[in-house]
Amino acid sequence: MNKISIIFTSIFLSILCFTSISQAQPTNTQGLDAKQRGIVTIAAFTANGDLEKLKTALNEGLDAGLTVNEIKEVLVQMYAYTGFPRSLNGINTFIAVMEDRERKGIHDELGREANPLPTNKSSLELGTEIQTQLVGAPYKSKITTFAPAIDQFLKSHLFGDIFGRDTLDFQSRELATISALASIGNVNPQLQSHLNVGFNVGLTEAQLRSLVSVLEDKVGKKEADNAAAVLNKVISSRTP
Structure with missing residues (x-):
């Protein structure tokens, strides 16, 4: 083999090796689109209170195509899972991000407002329907029997007043909720x-594993490892 042949062979082998590595290592976030990844990180940093990283997540979410009202909805929903302080801090951070983007001449899409809730049923009735739909059966547990008030609040307020708002679909709301719970910890x-x-x-399983990958990349390995373990447990329990 002459010198020129050796050079071309080396180049070919290098390209082949690079291609094989690229194909063997798919992106960690496969399964979630950019807007969904934005929901995951916005919820995570609102939940754990890291406002500097939340600023980045909010900018990335807007750049990915989330509307202003969709992000507001995520931040409002967070109060039901992380408390008013985290939610209010998140909203204040979003106000600052919006003001900064406006100064830079960036005009973000406002998006549509939520449609009014049904007038022919109470929040409790609506919430009971939504909770049953999400859980797959009427929900009953020792907690709701022991403390009926929390059952009423969950049904009427969380699932009726919040989940009943159609600014976000149920998949988006669950991505936000799962991310928040995984990020605050000790709520397995x-x-x-x-x-x-x-x-x-x-x-899908691919989307939920992608959520875990986003947590590992953006939030922390501890949170991601715990979420992965719980996800594996859920998958095992759902497998016939």
């Missing part, structure tokens, strides 16, 4: 429940 029973709901509303 609720994380497991919402991973099940995620499957019930049509999220």
